[in-house]
Amino acid sequence: MRTAPRYTCDDAARLAAEVYGIAARAEPLPSERDQNFRLWDAGAQFILKISNRQEERAILELQNEALRRLTAGGTGLEWARVVRDRRGREIAEAGGHFVRLLTWVEGECFANVRPHSPELLSSLGRGLGRIDTALADFDHPAAHRTHAWDLRHAETAWEHAGRLPEARRGLVEPLIEAWQRVDWSGFRTSIIHGDANDYNVLVNAGPRGHSSHVVGIVDLGDMLRTATVCELAIALAYAMLGERDPIAAGACVARAYHAEYPLTDSEIAALYTLSAARLAMSVCHAAWQTAEAPGNEYLNISNASAWAAIEALSKLPAGWADEVFRRACAGPMRDLADARRAHLGPSLSLSYREPLHIIRGWRQHLYDASGRAYLDCVNNVAHVGHCHPRVVAAEAGQAALLNTNTRYLHENLNEYLARLAATLPPPLSVIYLVCSGSEANELALRLARAHTGSDRVIVVDIAYHGNTSALVDISPYKFNGPGGRGKSAHVTVVPVADEYRSVRWRGTVAEAAAHTGAAAFFCESALGCGGQVILPRGYLREAYEAVRAAGGVSIADEVQTGFGRAGTNFWMFETQGVVPDIVTMGKPIGNGHPIGAVATTAEIAASFANGMEYFNTFGGNPVSCAVGLAVLDAIRDEGLQENARATGEYLLGELRQLAERHRTIGDVRGQGLFLGIELVRDRGTKEPAAEEASELVNRMKELGVLLSTDGPFHNVIKIKPPLVFSRDDAGVLVSRLEEALAVPPFPHL
Ligand SMILES: Cc1ncc(COP(=O)(O)O)c(C=O)c1O
Structure with missing residues (x-):
């Protein structure tokens, strides 16, 4: 590692007086390599840069030349002016070091300004785009070099990956591997600033709430x-630090950059990989530098935030x-929304005041097209987690082999029926496989009618059992709701x-x-629709007995509640100590694949079985059965029922x-x-x-919780x-609820 010259503030002030003839107060500035001092003259401020002994003069000339370019380049940013020494030199020499004096660019470090508004992030992208436009046709012999932070030659950083704490190395390795797969041959080359990190980007931080923007980018x-x-990739790495939604922040910067200096498709495709690689470089370098110079505070701060960002990105x-x-x-x-309205039947609403455009799901999170992540607290279909790899693999694997109806023999069908029956x-x-909760309830209705000879139905108020004509008739939620008859x-x-x-x-x-x-x-x-009501102890026992005594049958609609959600039991009816005559299943059964049973x-x-066949074209097909089996496997192997019990109990206590x-x-x-807050x-x-509940749900969405x-x-x-859903997720949910409830119309106790 190169050693920087060690100057005190007094040395720096003396140097400024001797070389530049200015009487100034000096204060040290943090720097990785050189020694920099902030100088206060009577009216002006400067930065005195004492370059490392080995720093090539040509590189300083490159910087001076670039500053001239950028000053003239219409970037809309403020650039330092190079102050000549008493002998008229832009680069002075003193004590065997190269010395430069630059005018001070006023601004708050981007790192110290929070929150980063979309306007601020856009101004960063815009500024960088203009910098690269201004430098596009600039060349200088000294720029044809590499150095430790050259993202193109990150292999020098990867050499230090072995020094990373073992527990965290696994987070960095995929980033390095992704970098290794980048094809650099299609990228344009030019001289770049190359270090738009959050301490080099300066912001006109106004009063709180004032919309700030980037005013300068220092340190060339x-x-x-x-x-x-x-x-851009380097800037993105730092723009993502400390953000609740790092990708959304990065996208804001990238969008504005692209508007000024359009990226090519291959550059866009590599952006994320390169910005994540920059974070990986950062921690690799820090591991090396900490070993060389323990206690460097500047390093520790940037290292901690880089690790936090790497960890957050690893979960995406x-x-x-x-x-x-x-x-x-x-x-x-x-x-x-407009395009959807053009052809979609209008009898369907969208969730939230500002509808979401979700493009990815993973475990308990949904991810939108703008880069925001949402903790999904309401989707009981993605039962074992959105896009569960095991389920996806089962579905894709069987779909590639065979998908046909149940009039042929197939192992998947037999195995799935046996496994489901065993629960x-x-x-x-006896099990019938269908394609939705509605189909399941529709069939249950027919079974009941065939068995009892009666078409009478007893239903609970506000209940919803499905979308067919017969089910709308037994769903008070619908027949007593808007448009109901x-x-x-x-x-x-x-x-x-x-x-x-x-x-x-009772009774x-x-x-x-x-x-x-x-x-x-x-x-x-x-x-469910009734308001997340947990039935009183003994309710189903009393009800089932009465129904059976009258010659009827009891149907447990487990479409929302089945498959371990109850925690203590696989089926919610079991919490009531009863056995129904018919059980209907849907939603979670296929983790999003359309299955009902x-x-x-x-x-x-x-x-x-009166002679009329029950045929269902898609019900029980080999793909659906493979999916159903994978869901049952995941519930069992990942202990999800027990997780529902433990996490549910914890969350209930917190709520x-x-x-x-x-x-x-x-x-x-x-x-x-399965919880409710009334x-x-x-x-x-x-x-x-009611309005407050709707307000809360919309606020929670803004806070990233669905x-x-x-x-x-x-x-x-x-x-x-x-x-x-984990204990940590429960913590996130409760703390965001606290945040959302902190402001009117919600009163405090
Ligand atoms: C309790 C209950 N039963 C049945 C259904 C109907 O299921 P599907 O929409 O899969 O037809 C639903 C759907 O919301 C439901 O909540």
Whole structure:
């Protein structure tokens, strides 16, 4: 390692007086290589740069020449002016060192200004784009060099990878490997600034809330001729530091750069890899330099933030950042909402005031096209995690081999039926495979009718069981909702057994059964649309007994609640100590692949087997069965049911504590990872706070957490995340809720 000359402040002041004839106060500035001092003269400020002994004079000349170019280049940024010494030299010599005096560029370091607004990030990209435009036809013999920070020759940094702490080396290796795959042959080359790091970028930090922008980029010490794209990649590495959404921040910078100095497709494709590689270089160098010079504070700060960024990036799904950068440079896209409206049936709403454009899912996160990540707390379909590799591989593998209907023999079908049946208590041994929750409930309805000879149905108020005509008729959520035609004669509605609202539930199903006689009793094992209601202990036992006594059958709709979400049990009905006559499944069963299933008893199945075939073109096909098996494997092998229990219990406790601090929260309830937060305006009257709930959900989205509302009064926040949801995620959810509830209209206790 090269050693810098050691000057004191007094030395620097003396030097300034002797060489430049200015009487100034000196203060040291942090620097990796040279010694830099900030000088205060009577009215002006300067930076005195004492170059390392071995620093070539030609490189200083390159910097001076570049400064002249940039000053004339219409960058919109302020550039230092080189002050000549008493003898008229731009580069002085003193004590065996080269000395330069530059005028001071005023500004706050980008690193010290938070938050980084989109305007600020854009101004960084714009400034860099203009710098590279100004330097595009500039050349200088001294620029034809490499140095330790040359991203094109990062192999010198990788030599130090062995010095990285072993536990973290695994985070850096993929970044190095990705860098090694970069094809440099297609990139343009030019002289670049090469070090737009967060301490070299200066910002006109105004008062808080004032929109700041980049005013200057200092320190041309790393200038060299290399692939032009490195300029932006280096800046991106630092722009991503400390950001909640590093890719969104990077995309902002890249978009503005591209508008000034258009990147080529291959440069865009390499951007993310190169910026991540720059972070990897940073920690490799730090590992080396720390070994050489322990206690360098400047190093420690930048090293910690680089590691934090590397760690955050390591959690992002493959390919997403590249895609966001590609989209950022592709210019304004067609308005997706408009295009969607042009042809999509209008009976479908979008979530959130500002709809999301999600382009990637990974585990418990969704990722949008602008570079933002969202903790998905509401998607109970991506049960074992979005895009679970095992499920994806099973699906792709079988799709490449065969996908046909169930009129042929196939191992996948047999194995899946057996595995699914094994999750159910006897006598639920017969299974029908279908393609959705609606198809499952539709079939359950037919099974019940065939078995009881009655088309009467008892349903719970506010329930939703599916989108077919017959199911809309048994879904109060629909038939009593907007556009609904009201209750049909064959349907009896019982109240939501809501203990928080002290609804009387004992005997309600029995009364209905006594009134209807043999009927199908449809009931979710915990109520979703009803408002994330956990049924009172004994509710299903009493209801099932009454229904059976009247000659009817009980159907557990486990479309939302099944497959381990309950935590203590695989099926939510098991938490009630009952066995239904029919169980319907959907959503999580295929982790997003369209599968549904109905399980019943041999006796009911026999009643249905009246000669009319039940054929389902796609139900039970080999691909669906492969997917279903992979989902069951993932639940088992990753301990997801137990995770739902432990994480759910923890989250419930945290939410209850949150309720102690926010009187908007009237009730917190849950079983496993099926939870609800009911918002009220008044804890005494329990007046529902529907608008507030909607406001909270929208705010949470802005804070990067996805939730939704439901319940008879639309005031219940639903929490039903993928089962890979962790304790840390629970912590994030609760702290963001705290943040969102901190400002009106939400009162404090
Ligand atoms: C409880 C319940 N049952 C059935 C369905 C219908 O399932 P699908 O949309 O897969 O047809 C849903 C869907 O939201 C549901 O929540």
